[in-house]
Amino acid sequence: MHDILQQLGITENNNGASTGSNWVKSSGKVITSFSPVDGKKIADVVSADDKAYEEVINTASKAFLEWRLWPSPKRGDVVRQFAESLRKYKEPLGKLVSYEMGKSLQEGYGEVQEMIDICDFAVGLSRQLHGLTMHSERPGHRMYEQWHPLGIVGIISAFNFPVAVWSWNTALALVCGDVCVWKPSEKTPLCAVACQKIIADVFTANNVPEGVCNLLVGERELGERMAADVRIPLVSATGSTRMGKAVGAAVGARLGRSLLELGGNNAIIISKDADLDMALVGCVFGAVGTAGQRCTTTRRLIIHEEVYNSFRDKLVNAYKQLRIGNPLDENVHVGPLIDKDAVKMYEDAIERCKTEGGKFLVEGGVLKGDGYESDCYVKPAVAEVQPHFNVVQHETFAPILYLMKYKTFDEAVAIQNGVPQGLSSSIMTLNLREAEAFLSAAGSDCGIANVNIGTSGAEIGGAFGGEKETGGGRESGSDAWRIYMRRQTNTINYSNKLPLAQGIKFDL
Ligand code: NAD
Numbered sequence: 001m002h003d004i005l006q007q008l009g010i011t012e013n014n015n016g017a018s019t020g021s022n023w024v025k026s027s028g029k030v031i032t033s034f035s036p037v038d039g040k041k042i043a044d045v046v047s048a049d050d051k052a053y054e055e056v057i058n059t060a061s062k063a064f065l066e067w068r069l070w071p072s073p074k075r076g077d078v079v080r081q082f083a084e085s086l087r088k089y090k091e092p093l094g095k096l097v098s099y100e101m102g103k104s105l106q107e108g109y110g111e112v113q114e115m116i117d118i119c120d121f122a123v124g125l126s127r128q129l130h131g132l133t134m135h136s137e138r139p140g141h142r143m144y145e146q147w148h149p150l151g152i153v154g155i156i157s158a159f160n161f162p163v164a165v166w167s168w169n170t171a172l173a174l175v176c177g178d179v180c181v182w183k184p185s186e187k188t189p190l191c192a193v194a195c196q197k198i199i200a201d202v203f204t205a206n207n208v209p210e211g212v213c214n215l216l217v218g219e220r221e222l223g224e225r226m227a228a229d230v231r232i233p234l235v236s237a238t239g240s241t242r243m244g245k246a247v248g249a250a251v252g253a254r255l256g257r258s259l260l261e262l263g264g265n266n267a268i269i270i271s272k273d274a275d276l277d278m279a280l281v282g283c284v285f286g287a288v289g290t291a292g293q294r295c296t297t298t299r300r301l302i303i304h305e306e307v308y309n310s311f312r313d314k315l316v317n318a319y320k321q322l323r324i325g326n327p328l329d330e331n332v333h334v335g336p337l338i339d340k341d342a343v344k345m346y347e348d349a350i351e352r353c354k355t356e357g358g359k360f361l362v363e364g365g366v367l368k369g370d371g372y373e374s375d376c377y378v379k380p381a382v383a384e385v386q387p388h389f390n391v392v393q394h395e396t397f398a399p400i401l402y403l404m405k406y407k408t409f410d411e412a413v414a415i416q417n418g419v420p421q422g423l424s425s426s427i428m429t430l431n432l433r434e435a436e437a438f439l440s441a442a443g444s445d446c447g448i449a450n451v452n453i454g455t456s457g458a459e460i461g462g463a464f465g466g467e468k469e470t471g472g473g474r475e476s477g478s479d480a481w482r483i484y485m486r487r488q489t490n491t492i493n494y495s496n497k498l499p500l501a502q503g504i505k506f507d508l
Pocket of ligand 1 (some may be wrong): 224247263424
């Protein structure tokens, strides 16, 4: 790992506040990053203190005045070069993601690939920030709309996608002419320091003003400060529903804009008309990939009674084949949880499930001994439950999969929709009527609804996000860029009269 850190410019003690190539002095709390892979300390990061926060926000505010005037395709060209740089750093950055967060190496590389993909998307977008033209009701008038840059975009991100979520926001915000201030998760600060260094080099080579991409490492309080700061017109926050409720309320109280990407409680419906072998792969990867720590992780299976027993047996058998261990080893399926607090939450959920009457088909438990020294490795578990159980209604960020039985399609949809969250959903069926009904207005109530693929893993081309307690935000593809801009309606009078709208007469 030493070589990797060196390539990424990470030292033993790192500064956590930056306006680009300038690293701002701070005497904030020192955050030590430990790897969940082996429990070892990786390095220290000094978090941003009040003075550093002010310097960063002031520099960002100034940078915006200049950056918003760069033609958007020119901003896009800088993002294109950032993608080129990420291609060069894919291996070390992917390894750091895997080592600091604990996801498999393939998924670490995949996360960096997602950064590259969103940059490519943003480059094209930089020439397509379209507005509409409308027909005016007044003669000799023209009406149209423009999209202008918004200002500072505050990005608060979660530990489980320590680099991709930042890039989803940043690549779009940059082409839109905004400047970014990123507060990464305090659990993965080194990934953030590495990203900041990569983008700062690209900016320096292109004479991008200092303050266009900024970093503020810190804990919850720093995020709270950003949410309340009127100088930040948009706060994009990814994390738990608890965090989103606090951020949404603080931003709303000052009538700012928030983009919330919060917890999920994702289900797959397994129809009696499903290809069960294909469904199995989707369910197992969805439930145990990233050790159950994706917002789109499959947490609930709603299985038709006619195929319930056979699918349940296939699933239990597949769980027996899972290899749990060091995620940097390519043969391993399941790595560790992020930390011991997460392990405690996993154990609590298992206990609560048992108390409520859940029956475990695959028992959970914390792994000890050789290779598991960090105490963060747990066994993926499977339980038979009832949909209304309290534990089933909540997101536990760990690999626990709940099985439920259904008789009718309507009942399956009701169970799928009957939770407070609304992120990702899917149906496994070869029955066209069922598939279309699932995607109809009376079907899934989630932001993402799939047919014959699982709930987890989305492409950047579509807008990503969910309804209800998932927060309602959309980022990444489609027209998600609009939230990063302000819309202005323009009416131009090229006649020699001044007719008023709605035919109002005002003669002087
Ligand atoms: P978390 O809510 O504990 O922390 C997320 C971020 O918010 C961190 O940077 C943290 O410091 C900050 N934060 C916490 N409380 C805050 C507050 N009151 N005000 C401002 N900032 C605050 O979440 P986590 O444990 O890092 O991540 C796991 C959660 O994130 C899961 O619920 C998962 O579903 C969700 N998630 C959602 C998406 C999505 O796109 N919907 C993507 C990734 C993760």
